Amino acid sequence: MPNTVPINDSAEITRWMQAPERGALVNVFPVAAATVGSLGEKLTDFAALKKAGAVAVTDDGKPILSDRLMHDALHAAAKLKIPVVQHAEDTRMTADCSMNLGATSFRLGLHGMPNAAEANIVERDIALAGATRGHVHVAHLSTREALEAVRRGKKAGVRMTAEVTPHHFTLVDENVGDFNTHYKMNPPLRSLADRTALIEGIADGTIDVIATDHAPHAFHEKQVEFERAAFGIAGLETAVAIAITVLHRHFNLPLCRMVELFSANPARIFGLARRGSLAPGSHADVTIFDPKKKWTFDASQSKSKSRNTPYDGWSFTGKAVATIVDGKVVYEG
Numbered sequence: 001m002p003n004t005v006p007i008n009d010s011a012e013i014t015r016w017m018q019a020p021e022r023g024a025l026v027n028v029f030p031v032a033a034a035t036v037g038s039l040g041e042k043l044t045d046f047a048a049l050k051k052a053g054a055v056a057v058t059d060d061g062k063p064i065l066s067d068r069l070m071h072d073a074l075h076a077a078a079k080l081k082i083p084v085v086q087h088a089e090d091t092r093m094t095a096d097c098s099m100n101l102g103a104t105s106f107r108l109g110l111h112g113m114p115n116a117a118e119a120n121i122v123e124r125d126i127a128l129a130g131a132t133r134g135h136v137h138v139a140h141l142s143t144r145e146a147l148e149a150v151r152r153g154k155k156a157g158v159r160m161t162a163e164v165t166p167h168h169f170t171l172v173d174e175n176v177g178d179f180n181t182h183y184k185m186n187p188p189l190r191s192l193a194d195r196t197a198l199i200e201g202i203a204d205g206t207i208d209v210i211a212t213d214h215a216p217h218a219f220h221e222k223q224v225e226f227e228r229a230a231f232g233i234a235g236l237e238t239a240v241a242i243a244i245t246v247l248h249r250h251f252n253l254p255l256c257r258m259v260e261l262f263s264a265n266p267a268r269i270f271g272l273a274r275r276g277s278l279a280p281g282s283h284a285d286v287t288i289f290d291p292k293k294k295w296t297f298d299a300s301q302s303k304s305k306s307r308n309t310p311y312d313g314w315s316f317t318g319k320a321v322a323t324i325v326d327g328k329v330v331y332e333g
Helices: 010-017 046-052 067-080 103-108 115-132 144-155 192-204 239-250 255-269
Strands: 084-086 136-138 160-164 286-296 315-325 328-332
Touching (some): 046 067, 067 084, 115 144, 239 255, 239 286, 239 315, 255 286
Parallel strands (some): 136 160
Antiparallel strands (some): 286 315, 315 328
16 A cells, blocks of 8 residues: 555646556556545545545644534545544644654653653544444554554454554564664554554454554655654555565465455455456556565665665565566566
């Protein structure tokens, strides 16, 4: 699942979808802003946005905090059979925070984000999704408490799905070290107990998707004091390798589970017909990966213009070696 950039009106989506360069190297499906300007005050026109090509709605890095507005968003989206993607963060509890609340934030003298800031929003959204029969998709879930809430919600029959990022199931807040901004993201890196719970959630099916949450930044946005640095890391080039190395080789998750998490499940969740599958009649969009290829990631050789990654110099086993879009090979490693 790609990173999302909310689009605010149907005309903007239509212009983008009709751009001649669209589909040249990859197919991208727009996720529209849930509220006007992503300000959390007034819902956008979901019907018009879906008609123009949007596959979901979200305010991306901002939560929909209002109970009434989230209720109305889920109700409107349910009629259109599209999910509401929620950045689960009670920003009233995380103002001026730059990392996870724990021993490391205490040692560094930084304000920390408590797990409850995420879990409380997830709990509320589960209740609202149950009441409206809407579909809530929890973006970049990071805490044990939120994961347990998702597990309970699914068992209760609530329409909900959730995703995690590679950095949240490989890294922990201690990796911040002495203010290393390459480890600053939102949601923040959590505790070892949280990371362990996320891996268990991936293994037992509670987690539906691995999402990169790709957030490239310019050099100057990260080379500042930790509290002033931008949140986020670049993650597109390392996501598959991290999943295969950590989840498949270390925790013995089958490769077919990797395919579900990266491809089949996102296609199902966002209603992408004839995608995420190799069945006859499906779109010929394929990633070919070698699960045994050993390689070392060198950020200086990245295809991205950004180098804000904590994985520079990491050795992996497993690599994407080619991609096919609309039946044409567009990349070979």
